Amino acid sequence: MSRTRTAMFAALAFLAGTSGTAYASVPSTDAGISAIPCTVDYKVQNQWDTGFTAAVTVTNNGSAKSSWAVKWSYAGNQKVTSGWNAKISQSGTAVTANNETYNGSLATGGSVSFGFNGSYSGSNAVPAAFTLDGVTCNVDDGGGGGDNGGGGNNGGGGTGSRVDNPYVGAKVYVNPEWSANAAAEPGGSRVSNQPTGVWLDRIAAINGASGHMGLRAHLDAALAQKGSNEEVIQLVIYDLPGRDCSALASNGELGPTDIDKYKTQFIDPIAAILADPKYASLRIVNTIELDSLPNLITNTGSKATATPACDTMLANGNYQKGVSYALAKLGAIPNVYNYLDAGHHGWLGWDDNFGPTATLFKQVATSNGATVDDVQGFITNTANYSALKENNFTINDTVNGTSVRQSKWVDWNRYVDELSYAQAFRNQAVSVGFNSNIGMLIDTSRNGWGGTARPAGPGPQTSVDAYVNGGRYDRRIHVGNWCNQAGAGLGERPQANPAPGIDAYVWMKPPGESDGASSAIPNDEGKGFDRMCDPTYTGNPRNNNNMSGALPNAPLSGHWFSAEFQQLMQNAYPPLS
Template identity: 75%
Template sequence: MSTRGTIKNGLRKRLAAVSALAMGAALAVAVPATPASAAATARVDNPYVGATAYVNPDWSAKAAAEPGGAAIANTPAFVWMDRIAAITGSSEARGLRAHLDTALAQGANLFQVVIYDLPGRDCAALASNGELGPTELGRYESEYIDPIADILADPAYASLRIVTIIEPDSLPNIVTNAGGTAGSTDACATMKANGNYEKGVGYALHTLGAIPNVYNYIDAAHHGWLGWDSNMSPAAAEFKKAATSEGATVNDVAGFIVNTANYSALKEPNFKVTDSVNGTTVRQSKWVDWNYYVDELSFAQALRTLLVSQGFNSNIGMLIDTARNGWGGSARPTAAGPTTSVDAYVDGGRVDRRIHAGNWCNQSGAGIGERPTAAPEAGIDAYVWAKPPGESDGNSAPVANDEGKGFDRMCDPTYTGNGRNGNSMTGALPNSPLAGHWFSAQFQELVRNAYPPITGGGTGTDTTAPSAPTGLTSSAKTSSSVSLSWTASTDNTAVTGYDIFRAGVKVGSSTTTSYTDTGL
């Protein structure tokens, strides 16, 4: 993907020194911006190919302020519209139109947004319950989807490819957690009975899909949720039902996304689902538990084939959220485990180190995964960061709030009472804030355990921002020019150049430690 998420090391170092110096003409650094065309863009098969994706400055500033965060602070990630108020924004976070305007100012031509406010939202997880009750479909349509559509349809944004993720966890919950299934909940049963998940998804697809530069991707859970035949085939049928309701058609669907806000490994490099140990298939191990898939890439590719067979267009593409599924660090296995038993073989070799694949909240030991990449594998439109690293999955203890978010014991590191994860420990980090709020400890853990590792300028795993240049002096002043010089810090060896700004406008560049600014 041609985005600011693939910045070269030297430019990363320059970004870290952005507030370096100021005296008359200010020495600073910035990402070069390519103006976006005001003309409408032609619809493409894969919106990620050749795209420059928007970097959310709100998230970027938080990431850059963390140890090691400067190395990834310019990575594009999705913006979440998780409540009606998020559309207009607040003093703490910009609204949808402000994000889009900033995208244009950045020179981006790809904007990514999560549509996430269904009635009775996320019925099987209390931490991410939303503001709308299970019967408030009318409010969802008129107060949430319609205002979003009005903004996205503004001709000012016609040059942007706008990628949406439609309602994470909604339809998968209907498949596995409603009405007679092992993980059933009363809330999910209600949503299955009234059909508002399907109606809401259909309305969102139809309304947003009518905008020529919008690309809708439906959330499709992950392999540890739907990877069994008993779940996967019904899920495909459920997706088709929702995608053809409330006026929507399969033409409103650009593709699907897996692993949204989850931790399932992109690839398990040390064993395959077809492996056997002493005559016992790895599918019989406690970790795999008869699943047909052991990682997200194989699951996504197989699900795509199934969805096409169900009537979705043959050119649909899959997205995989890789923001938190790297599982690197010193504990990452490099080979399969011993062949003394199938469990030892799998547990010793799996890179996904969760206690159970059903654990989803602020997972201990997790790491940032693959950086956003366009068309990395057959059938995959992109690896993306749907869940921005550092944003909490949920609070580890009850927190009073006005966001409609409850307390889910799966975010409590001491809880062992959930049958859906075998009554195992949750693996959640302690002291976590409300879902969507900044969680510094989680961010730092994700950076430490990133795979591929987050490297600094040149070699090694330096993720510390360089110190700013010092000693700015001016000399040879005239009425129309000034000569500047400065001292580069010793840890700034990867800096390949400095951009010079006057009154916020770039006026030149220097590859040395001096510059003469003319035309004052």
């Protein structure tokens, strides 16, 4: 809900719509804007039970300024908790916003914008009056005439239309926190300058949790890295109600019915920050809600892999509602690029999963205010291990008259690697109604499978299983294994436009961050213990009752796992120099 006050005369009639949104009615006049020394546009962009986000735009109609101070007072108990593009202080109900060093100049007729987060209880009334350097704004002082130039209330937005592929011609943000962890490892400086995703996996992560950088800090750092170039920053939007209904290690903080909390306390504050004009020059890539929609395809109903939690999420529709809301809200920002998670070939590559997944995505992308224009593409293999390209066998090979599809490893899948799957999924998505210029991302952070275990050629043709198992790069016990996999290596380094239909290879999952704990660890992050992260676990129907293949002594998901990082570097393919 948005609240605005753009008051240009002392006597204004405030109107209340049925939605409760407050806005100003400005009567027409022949008096010029020079009669008004300054105007202040104050908007409550988002509001939830105890807090709100506001944007303020100040227009100076007087003489040019080299510094400025805007002041107002609240009628209630509102408190400013954090701000941007201005130094904001508060004493009692009185608030003062002073310029930053970089935006002190305010020309005649010029405008400047800043914003802040605040807390409140009870009502959150718009301030009644504002001053700029002690002069009351929004009041006609009876001065000169001229044409009323009007002026909008948009207060920000992007610098232009989206480009077709945000990665082309752009640097990609290097997360300084991950970079420091990588550089601190022996040999880690070889990859510590690589770009990785920033995970927003709980509400507290927006402002910074457990001493880590918050979203604004990352965006500010991206601006500093950008300089005069184009810059992509990669975010993982990951906090749906009932998150990841088939795995405990990545369960989230929100319960199955917390859809309103997801919207108002997670997506809305993120959107408000991303829409700040300060960040309009960045290309912001959002990976939207990993594992959510694919779970509704494969882990519900009468399937052997079904779970009660996934059945609950299918029934209440909150995965679909949450994803469509995120797409619509974030997609409205001109410099944002949304990529929906499309699982990986070892999850959705079978005929009865592949087509229905694309159809479900289309339904979600055209509901609750979202449109296909809010989707710039899809990402596969996020935080997974599926090999990018298997060169030693193809889906069309046969051994003694038996198709590769009949091998235990492929198990009638239509695809044997991520590149073929991603390219085919892109075509399927276009066929069901997504825009023809969508692109794919493939997470190659942990799918290199190099080192001494990497086969040099095809396996023996004594049987189809020997042929596939002897030649496959992916050395997992089963394609359904996903937690801290033994033997994995870093994959292709991040790069733009590497293959037809592929926007980029990315390291969306930061290498060295755990998938989940090997044993139960009490925590306040909403993360459960998943036996798939236990190296002694003998499996379940989702991995055909095989061993988990997980490394021992792993910490909670998202926490630094030195032994894994060392393994990833050792087994990197292409190898590290």
